[in-house]
Amino acid sequence: MPDPYHVPMPEMPLATRIVELIERHRQLNDPVREPRNGLDWLPVLRRWQAERLRASFAGFLEDPGQRPAAEFFLTDIYGDRDFTQRDADIARVMPMMQRLLPAPLLETIAAGIELGALTHALDLDMAAVLERLAPRRRVLDAALYAQAYREVGGKARRDRQIALIGQVGRGLGSALRTHGVATLLRLARGPARAAGLSELQGFLERGFEAFAALDDPVGFIDGIVADERRVSRRLFAGDPDPFDAARGA
Secondary structure: OOOOOOOOOOOOOHHHHHHHHHHHHHHHHOOOOOHHHHOOHHHHHHHHHHHHHHHHOHHHHOOOOOHHHHHHHHHHHOOOOOOHHHHHHHHHOHHHHHHHOOHHHHHHHHHHHHHHHHHHHHHHHHHHHHHHHOOOOOOOOHHHHHHHHHHHOOHHHHHHHHHHHHHHHHHHHHHOOOOOHHHHHHHHHHHHHHOOOHHHHHHHHHHHHHHHOOOOHHHHHHHHHHHHHHHHHHHHHOOOOHHHHOOOO
């Protein structure tokens, strides 16, 4: 199995990079190739992280103008969700996407796939450490999470994970201002459903609708990135209350 932490180089053709990222994500989720997918701690960890992120998004979720974008992040970008069908859709229609979609939007899609693969790889590492630290427990708290986070290490990978969050968010916000993209998505709705590409179509439409409601997409994304960076720094530093820096905590 190729190194799941390898990031394809930017000079690689975009379509090739996306296909390679999709394959790496698929391999990471394959229970035969990656037996750690069967660890009991993995679903516990993913649920706990999703709840922690929702708590940190409380301020966004209480603002009607920011709520759709916050929910999109929680469910479609950085949440406890299986993205394998969306990625399979992308692989199937890559030649068509190259012809129809602008390069910046394809770069955003690539960043989203890389984020999903990297996040899952980190979760597998965390689950394995939790299995070693607390083999008889199945309840996660902040102290045990922080201990496992530090033992996994990988500060460069955590920094990359947070940078990808920013890249995906800014890319979707920028795509809103690209002439004709919104119209193209509306026209593609019927053909996408007929071709069995509803997961991909839904992801793109939800993203566009969510970011269209934002008065300041850049400020919204920058706030998320800054909060996650503060939390990561505190976790690595052994802060006794690493999550109080998060927005809405």
